[in-house]
Amino acid sequence: MQQRRPVRRALLSVSDKAGIVEFAQALSARGVELLSTGGTARLLADKGLPVTEVSDYTGFPEMMDGRVKTLHPKVHGGILGRRGQDDGIMQQHGIAPIDMVVVNLYPFAQTVAREGCSLEDAVENIDIGGPTMVRSAAKNHKDVAIVVKSSDYDAIINEMDANEGSLTLATRFDLAIKAFEHTAAYDSMIANYFGSMVPAYHGESKEAAGRFPRTLNLNFIKKQDMRYGENSHQQAAFYIEENVKEASVATATQLQGKALSYNNIADTDAALECVKEFNEPACVIVKHANPCGVAVSDSDS
Template sequence: MSIKRALLSVSDKNGIVDFAKVLASHNIEILSTGGTAKLLTENGISVIQVSDYTGFPEMMAGRVKTLNPKIHGGILARRGIDEGIMKEHNIHPIDLVVVNLYPFQETIARDDCTLEVAIENIDIGGPAMLRSSAKNYASVTVVVDSSDYQKVIDEINDSGDTTLTTRADLALKTFEHTAQYDGAIANYLGKSEDGFPNTMNLQFHKVQSMRYGENPHQSAAFYKENKLTESCISSSIQLQGKEMSYNNMADTDAALECVRSFESPACVIVKHANPCGVAVRSNINDAYMDAFRTDPTSAFGGIIAFNRVLDKLTAKNIIDKQFVEVIIAPSIDADAKKVLATKPNVRVLECGDLSTAQNSLDYKRVNGGLLIQDKDLGVITSKDIRCVSDIEPTEEQVKDLLFAWNVAKVVKSNAIVYVKDEMTIGVGAGQMSRVYSAKIASIKASDEGLQVEGSVMASDAFFPFRDGID
């Protein structure tokens, strides 16, 4: 069986003309609507308007176009079963449906979007056609993403039709897409006064299966958020190295979220999701050298993140000084790539511009539920600091305090961070007692020949007494 009739109705016109030309070359009849039909006609492609095909005009400012038995009957008809009823009602089979939906999520993301505008960008006919087509994938090919055009074209060129496997894959993709689309609408319309929807609809797509999870006996996979716009671990591109593990992903995320909080060139070294060395300098090589100096022992096998382009000198110093699991930076220059290529197992990632806006919600899974909160994007400046002691901090100490606070923000509680000259002197993490976190940070500093005395300290702990400080 070959494809004889197609329906094309798209909001994303990318690639649709070339796609339609291939269909026309195979003498496939093309039905279309509105702007899509106009574009194809202007490019010399013969098109039958859906309104002419159904004998029913588009109406209500385009709200009703394809909601017609001649369309849905042609899509849903079971080949070999429904021919009689189709003939009785002059319904012809539609074998290929190419539809993408009104850009609802892009519309509501605009600052000037009103409820009325959002409502008009809720697609009705599109999802209906997509679901009908996906349900009948045994006979109908459905395409919701322009990235799939070439695969469909290749199969049509080869045999005049698509394979059942391809149709099943495209149907699954379609149902995932319509579920995500409806979820976005429900999230938008269901927002309560506190800004959180009554029902949370989350959509992520699978990027990779992993060898194991946090522990070897746990299975794991990595999923990426749909419509991702920020530069982060999930949007990064791996240039070389072994496949990222579950723990690699978690640790790299922690390192990147810490380093992006600094405006000046910075380096963050993370081990087990905690920073073990952080420094800000005039260039990233000096930042790396001082971050490494904080705790070379813990840095072994760590994750290194930068907020500037990684250059050759810094890359060479990393390779010469330590074993490293992952390096991530906004970009890696060509000479640095050559240096890192000498260590092919090292995972090297580019994350892009870190100044992009970050997503506003954080999620934490608990048994049977989900905790959701605003993401901690708060930034403290010198204007926010109120001195409650007799001794006022110097300008340099204030700078160090703000630096230390950015680091403490990502250290597991109880967190103690000693800092001097915008470099971590010692980090104490994850202790039930603030006193022991302080002791650990002090011991680490002493082991590396760094002086806690004269440094500043930041902590997320409650200090009813000065015991931890002393």
């Protein structure tokens, strides 16, 4: 999977702008033409970078308070166009190939987590153009690199330097997987949010309305490989939900010691959930997820 594709033109449109200026500077310094939208374009221009607004490229203005920015054939044709197969039709319609798409999505999870978030606020933070570009680029990963994580910026520049401005198919494929994971998690969050509002219907009890959605979408990311599974001959990994704030094993940091096993995780979780039942300082001893002894005290000394 060493098929390399040079990066000559990149489209950048990000909600979370951490690291985007430095990444854009690195791309521009390597001769990459920059296309961008809205606030991202203004930020890059303010930093002195040569950037073309997508509306100038398409000849079609942003409209509806930014709801329609990139939903245009000159954008998606440039992303989805197959090199060596669609070149003629792209040239006929003035569609320039876009070799890299850098997108992260509206902060839906952070918005709905805010106290007092209204339905209108939630709706306005449902990204449409972003996921569409992400999926288009991921589908055409044979020719296009899709970047959804700022943590990948440095590695991408390093690979371009090692390959005369190109990225390998292996890298584009890995980036595409991350992109599909990203949009799947995003849509799941939105579905879960609206699903929690579904009123009772048909045979559902009124008491259960809003408490148990018709569909519950779960997304987990791997936190670490475990030393072994429930038994020493088994392999295991520890997966966690993103954006969880509650104190738990999933949100804890291991300060010392060797890698944890499945049983270590299960026992630690059982112990933590047990002591959380008490307001006083508490201690619990656990074996195979069963509390063997529990004690409480008036002080933690």
